[in-house]
Amino acid sequence: MRVESSNRKIAKDLLAHYDVHARRLPWRAPPGSNEAADPYRVWLSEIMLQQTTVAAVAPYFARFTDRWPTVADLAAADDAEVMAAWAGLGYYARARNLLACARAVARDHGGTFPDTEQGLRALPGVGAYTAAAVTAIAFRRRAVVVDANVERVVARLFAIATPLPAARPEIRAAADRITPDARAGDFAQAMMDLGATLCTPRNPACGICPLREDCAAFLTADPAAFPVKAAKKARPHRHGHVWWIERTDGHVWLVRRPDKGMLGGMRALPSSDWSAAAPAATPPLAACWSALADPVTHVFTHFSLGLMVHVARVNGDCLPPGQGEWWPLDRLEDAGLPTLFRRAADAAMKETIDDVRR
DNA sequence: TAGACGTGGAT
DNA sequence: TATCCAAGTCT
Structure with missing residues (x-):
């Protein structure tokens, strides 16, 4: 009682x-x-x-x-x-x-x-x-x-x-x-x-x-x-590559990620697998690639990630392999990129501006 | 059932 | 800077 x-x-x-x-x-x-x-x-x-x-x-x-x-x-x-x-x-x-x-x-x-x-x-x-x-x-x-x-x-x-x-x-x-x-x-x-x-x-x-x-x-x-909690596991680190394919008329190539898995169903930049050992950089198409000096890093709940950003500029005849779309750079915010890819895009575009200045 | 699954603010 | 953590769900 x-x-x-x-x-x-x-x-x-x-x-x-x-x-x-x-x-x-x-x-x-x-x-x-x-x-x-x-x-x-x-x-x-x-x-x-x-x-x-x-x-x-x-x-x-x-x-x-x-x-x-x-x-x-x-x-x-x-x-x-x-x-x-x-x-x-x-x-x-x-x-x-x-x-x-x-x-x-x-x-x-x-x-x-x-x-x-x-x-x-x-x-x-x-x-x-x-x-x-x-x-x-x-x-x-x-x-x-x-x-x-x-x-x-x-x-x-x-x-x-x-x-x-x-x-x-x-x-x-x-x-x-x-x-x-x-x-x-x-x-x-x-x-x-x-x-x-x-x-x-x-x-x-x-x-x-x-x-x-x-x-x-x-x-x-x-x-x-209180509440008492069990100890947590350390967060592993993974590596990968992301590809910024910019067309000279002001578009960038975006793909859609598979429905299952990380960032499933979201628009994205093309990227390699993300793994514990740094994978080899194998570009999705032949072009004159340049890699940014620093990787883009991002921390997810169960792993952290560093992606090398590779940049190429191609002409209007180019068509990257696989499913994707040319997205206008001046309304990239509307593409709905997850934060990781938004950061990679920012880094790639900043590099482009720096290139023009040089 | 434990691990996968995002992000940004607080400390 | 590193860690924690927020009105959880799915497999």
Whole structure:
């Protein structure tokens, strides 16, 4: 009985704090308003926010909802336009699944999102977290929403010493116990706001935390030590080559990467495989190639990469092998290149300018 | 189930 | 500069 009331107190304290301090975000209904959140906007925001900060998402969310205001609009969109609009946000499988999901909703669900976790979970790109979040936030049904914020807050509230990821079942059970029957969506967003603003990974602001007196970790010497995490592996380095083929009339040769694998489905510069041992430089076509002095480097989640940039200028008769397109240099931003290739392009174009100066 | 899968900001 | 990390999902 005491435990149960303690769990209720956590939700009560947190919701009271949320009613005053909720962040105003473009995909949220205004605070205090009783208007229902649009499932399309909630879903879109949840996909964009996966492993991605609010600050990074905000401009993309604005552009997407402006250009495709409804799930039907998005379902009818051109693949290449959606992929280009996603460029720079990362984890491009999300964009491919976003389109597949919108089309599934349009085709199989009459343009209306399923309103249960099970129904949502069956959609492409919708996992346990997103299904629960949309259920709770957009449809105002009880669901246990567990993301990295909730994991951290819960691990601290109950001083869970089991390291992640083994602690997941324990954390989920605890999250279930403190999730209220009413306002589960607000509760989930309140937990995430708390994790993002006060109960942060480092230097948590325990002094002003509304759950301070409910928190077991606060009673320890180092609340930030929770959640305990397993050690990480070192990040390997890979090497490769990238080819800047510029036509004298101001176009560059772009290809589309295969749907599977790194940067799948995105426009790109032609490049070699990326491997631990530096591969030999075998250009895609015969031309007068010059290599830039410094490689373009980029750090991905599971490896870092250095690409040698090779530049060639060719005449209008040239046609590189394989699938690709000549893209006008003066609107290269519209090509939607992932950051790695955008940097390689910047380096190649800077070199070209330096050449002209010489 | 552990690894693949991007990016940029904070420290 | 190096490391961590953010509203995870898929295989």
